[in-house]
Amino acid sequence: MIKPLIVAAFAALFALPATATIEIEDVTSPGGISAWLVEDRSIPFVALEFWFIGGATLDAPEARGATHLMMGLLEEGAGDLNAQDYAAAVEGLAAGFSFESYRDAVVVSARMLSQNRDTAADLLRAAISTPRFDQDAIERVRAQVLAIIQSNARDPEEIAAATFNTLAYGDHPYAFAQEGTAESVAALSRDDILTAHRAALTRGRVVVGAAGDISAAELGQLIDHILGDLPAEAPPRPGPADFALTGGITVVDFPSPQSVAFFGHAGIERDDPDFFAAFVLNQILGGSGFRSRLMSEVREKRGLTYGIGSFLSLADLSPGMLGQFSSSNDLVGQAIDVVKAQWADLATNGVTQEERDAAIRYMTGEYPLRFDGNATIAGILAAMQSDEIPVDYVTNRNAYVEAVTLEDLRRVAARLLRPDDLHFVVVGQPEGLSPGN
Amino acid sequence: MLHRLALALGLTLTPVMAPAAGDVVEFFLDNGMQVVVIADDRAPAVTHMVWYRVGAADEPPGQSGIAHFVEHLMFKATDDMASGEFSKVVAANGGSDNAFTSWDYTGYFQRIAADRLGLMMQMEADRMRDIIFDPVEVATERSVILEERAQRTDSSAGALFNEQMRATLFLNHPYGVPIIGWRHEMEALSRDDAQAFHDMWYHPNNAILVVAGDVTAEDVRALAEEHYGPIPASPSLPARARPTEPPHIANRRVSFTDERVANPYVSIQMLAPVREPGNQAEAAALVILAELLGGGGQTSLLARRLQVEEERSLFAAAYYDSTSLDPSGFSLVNVPVPGLSLEEAEADLWRIIDDFLSQGIDADHFARIKFQIAASEIYEEDSTQGLARRWGMELTMGLGIADIESWPDILAAVTPEDVMNAARSLLTDPVHVTGHLMRPAVANAEISQ
Missing domain, CATH: 3.30.830.10 (Metalloenzyme, LuxS/M16 peptidase-like)
Known part of the structure; x- marks a missing residue:
């Protein structure tokens, strides 16, 4: 039955609704x-x-x-x-x-x-x-x-x-x-x-x-x-935040059988020409709803965690490339090594054509399904405006994602993913990790 | 504001919900598989769910966690698909998928473009009978569920406390055993345990197919007959006969101390009846009772009196689980303001309950809650996926379509007298379990950051 399934998966490429069917x-x-x-x-x-x-x-x-x-x-x-x-x-x-x-x-x-x-x-x-x-x-x-x-x-x-x-x-x-x-x-x-x-x-x-x-x-x-009664004038916002953290591990002692690891380094701006490539790259690396590299390597192959994800933080004043997972105190060191190795592998070798195609099929197929229910839609519409995205984005968004090439992903991986800059904050009583090493 | 504190404490509020009786069609395949279709063409999407009438409360003794473990292993290889391929194909078609296990049910679902429904059925039907429990995969995935237990339960003082409370409330029924399993038993779960559990329960005559979204019942019937129809029914499907509770005759106390507790609180739990096929009136009265005493927001009696008027509570609420296969729990929670003891917080709960039993129901409050329940039918229609999940859950709890469709009317028909009768029968000198979640008496060194 493997063959029919794969055929069906590829047939999907042509039949998927290219855009959301909503009118804004x-x-x-x-x-x-x-x-x-x-x-x-x-x-x-x-x-x-x-x-x-x-x-x-x-x-x-x-x-x-x-x-x-x-x-x-x-x-x-x-x-x-x-x-x-x-x-x-x-x-x-x-x-x-x-x-x-x-x-x-x-x-x-x-x-x-x-x-x-x-x-x-x-x-x-x-x-x-x-x-x-x-x-x-x-x-x-x-x-x-x-x-x-x-x-x-x-x-x-x-x-x-x-x-x-x-x-x-x-x-x-x-x-x-x-x-x-x-x-x-x-x-x-x-x-x-x-x-x-x-x-x-x-x-x-x-x-x-x-x-x-x-x-x-x-x-x-x-x-x-x-x-109606609110003032028109808004006070100034603070300027951009410098990301001051360099590579390393910070351990916070906490009495628990499991350690939480929060990690990352500086990310990429929403208006960067390579933003969509970074968006697809993150999906492959550790995006949710998807069999990502990190889920596959840390959870499925090694059983080191229940869940791991990475995300592009689009915080207005300092974008980040971040991630999080939990592992038992005796496994967290090993899990950190696997994360670093994946970071390094993508930075050096990029992703495969198969990974690129699978991620884009997932992202373009999933997008129209998001517009599900009044409450969800109202939230998406407000979030889009807060990012200063034009109203036709909903129509064009999948085309932007599909335009990302393997070469784009290679370039943005080499630029964005810097394994030596990754800083891990580990909260728990991890074995074999000492604060500040 | 309250809900954020509730979240921080791990005490989520139970929303008042009456399932909307939308456009629902039910039928059965020849092999006994029940099919429910909920049509909604607002988006070109479909939610495809298969629910098995089996959960953690059906596990063999000594194998706690096996129902949930099998749920994890269902994403591994079958005779036709490689390990992980199921989710990979779903994602490649722009869908999302997941699964969940409770004491009474195990469910698998995908949300995907409506024209992919046949493919989802093909794969779901494949793993119903042809999943392969490979020893290496089993060993790795056992490590994953142990990490899941560590993350969700062992890392949270509140979760450990809840586990102890349930284990104490239920004297004989397996509702007292955690769904994730006790760690020492999880460590011993074997490939053969998984195979045996799957062989016993995963059959079409023990499954409910729920499809919701941009589909017609005729299309679903044709696809279901094609994909699920050929699977034979199990001739030896066991009845879901669980050990039952003896009368509760003794009050019990749980004291749990953990240095990770930030805000100590008291919880009082007791057994309560639940919705039964053809007999949902008392459960409906209890739903409204829980709402009046301690539902969302600060208008409930416990919140108004203890939080607002007396300022003795940071958070006080009542919870009632109306929908489960066997009798379940009614509980009261009180998080006192700093400086008040848990003994005082416990006495405060009983004092408000006594006042309620003697003074009765505020008519305006009662009317507002009834209106909210009616409105929840409108709001619930906004999420087709939520509707599908509710129908699946209620069907696996043994309720029929007629029970589910009549539930909003039964809720609407509840009178203040019904609520007071239910309250008196539940809360007048009840046998109960009282739990104190505490910090160590002598504060350990501050947790450094």
């Missing part, structure tokens, strides 16, 4: 805010996603964690409703709002039933524009954030990523956890939170994705209503 409308609201919409009337609700670019990097050095705490407070009372009444009002409409904070952006996601959309929009507008920041809510959420910080300090994956960032980014905001520290969060005042609110949520630096049961005209009005 580029909408400008009467108030001048741009949004992308996929109108789909089949289910009576709309999903909205607002990305306010800037995020936790806008925290003042003396107020680390202010943006994160502020976002946690938006749903804790707004307008004339206290926290309890606000939560009950949202629950009573079966609307869903989420307010998330990230390094480069804060994100507001919403889903609203068509039958009560205007009332739900009033509540969302209140949370974004007129949050109360009542003192009792501040203290309650502050205690929750302190618990999260304590929990992260005892979570080997969190420790690994945080240590890596501290070592890599010096004094840049990227070096600091967005939650802040126990000390900085304890010291945050209501004024710090108001300042963070003024800085993070502006009409001047927001992108909007929407999908579902709404027309372009209705969406424009809805967005203006929700964002």
